[in-house]
Amino acid sequence: MTLVSDADLPRLDYEHCNDPADVHRLIAQARAQAPIAIGPHGPELLSYDLVRAALRDNRFxxxxxxxxxxxxxxxxxxxxxxxxxxxxxxxxxxxxxxxLVAKAFAPRNAERLRDTCIAIVTELTDPHLAAGHCDVVADIAVQYPIPVICALLGAPRGDWPLFSRWADDIFKMFSWDLGEHAESVEAAWRQLDDYVDDMVARRSCTLTDDLLSDLIRAEVDGDRLNHAELQMLAGGVLLAGTDTTRNQLAAAVQVLCDYPDQWLLLAEKPDMAPLFVDELLRHTPIAMSTVRITRDDVDLGGLTIAAGTQVALNIAAANRDPQVYDDPERFDVNRVGPPAMMTFGGGLHYCLGVHLARVELTEALRVLTGKLHNPRCDGRPPWKPMTGITGPATLPVTFDAA
Structure with a gap:
């Protein structure tokens, strides 16, 4: 079987793009030639079936x-x-x-935060209604997840600014200029660890109804999380639940501004919000791909990927595979029985926070479509770099107060 490195495959490079529409156009052109392309850092899997298979294959x-x-x-x-x-x-x-942590991340824990999500996004939105304009990124999306994460962990409102600062500093760990920020990243981690230590000490005496208490309670066949694992999971929740939600909410608002009839439909039928969320996650995910390394030689798509090869599993491409979705470029909340989108991953690393993410996006979109009438984007907003977590860098929107 031919090595992927020796095959005549299309080239794909969208690192220079700042508009997801351009990225999806380049992906579609490459996928029309082959289900695997060669990107700047190695092969990229472009078809739904290949991405789904790789996510579930422990050789990746x-x-x-x-x-x-x-x-x-x-x-x-x-x-x-x-x-x-x-x-x-x-x-x-x-x-x-x-x-060990499966029960702590069960749907019921996300459900108990539904009212909190509504209250937070309402509090962020209402001050802008009279003016009739806001920057959805800076004024709403960036500020939304931290209070939800604090409520999830059981941290008081007064500590929201602390968590926000720690999240901003720790996220520099995933930048390409980490060397300039290593000290501030390490300092933020240590401060978060100390905070979690104090929370664990207090919870150990009196467990409450929050995620940290559920993690302390977690036990399977006598096995429990140790102290370092509690620290790691609390920090992981802060990281995984902040930048993703910020960017996905802003991206969702931009898509719905491009489809004003759909914005109006959701405003009139808020019970459809979960369907909207799934289609928005399929249509415009804020993580274009996820990276894996092959542990062994893998035969995939008629080619052999050698052991030790870095492979991009292109989520955005899988979500718009025309072999799986009819007219995949169109946002269509009325798709009948669409296959599961790949945005939350799959297999061993399927997103633990999927239930909370859906609740956060569902309630935010219900509030926004109910309060903002006829929203218009002021031009085509630029996006952050398309590698890693992306999303609108800014999203100025003009609207009528509903």
């Missing part, structure tokens, strides 16, 4: 260190944190942690 492993190794950082506290996180673990270590 999460690269150790992710952004760190690419910048020459292969040891030290940040390297240890990256590789001992839930995302960085594979095999039995990962399976054990998933088994």
């Amino acid at each position: 492993e999460v690269p150790r260190g992710m952004f760190l190794a690419a910048q020459g950082i292969t040891s030290g506290p940040l390297w240890e944190r990256a590789n001992n996180s839930l995302l960085g673990l594979d095999g039995e270590s990962h399976t054990r942690l998933r088994r």
Whole structure:
């Protein structure tokens, strides 16, 4: 079988783009030639079937260190944190942690935050109604997830600014200029660890109705989370639940502004919000791809991917595969029985926060479409770099108060 490195495959590079429409056009052109393309950092899987198969194949492993190794950082506290996180673990270590925390991330825990989500996004939106305009990114989306994460963990409102600052600093760990920020990243991690230590000490005496208490209670066949694992999971919740929600909400609002009839439909029928969320996640995910390393030689799509190859599993391409979705470029909330989109991943690393993410997006869109009438984007907003987590850098919107 031919090695993927020797095959005549289309080239695909969208790192220079700042508009998702351009990215999807380039993906469609490449996918029309072959289900695998060659990107700047290795092969990219473009078809729904190949991406789905790779997500569920344990021969595709999460690269150790992710952004760190690419910048020459292969040891030290940040390297240890990256590789001992839930995302960085594979095999039995990962399976054990998933088994222990499964109940803590069950749908009921997300449901009990539904009213909190409504209250927070209402509080963020109402001050802008009289003016008839706002920047959805800066004024609403950026500020929305931190209070929800604090409520999830059981942290008081007065500590929202602390969590916001820690999240902003820790996210620099995933930038391409980490060397300039390593000290502030490590300091933020230590401060978050100390905060979680104090919370764990208090919860250990009196457990409450929050995620941290559920993690302390977690037990399977006598096995429990140790202290370092509690710290890691609390930090992981802050990271995984902040930037993703911020960007996905802003991206969803932009898409619905492009489809004003759909915005109006959701305003008139708020019970349809869960359907809107799933179609928005399919149509415009804010993570274009996820990266894996092949542990062994893998035969896929009629080609062999050699062991040790970095492979991009292109989520955006899978979500718009015309072999799976009719007219995939169109936003269509009325699709009949669409296959599950790949935005939350699959297999071993399927997103633990899927239930909370859906609740957050559902209630935010219900509030926004109910309060803002006839929203218009002021021009075509630029997006952040299309590698990693992306989304509108800014989203000025003019509207009529509903």
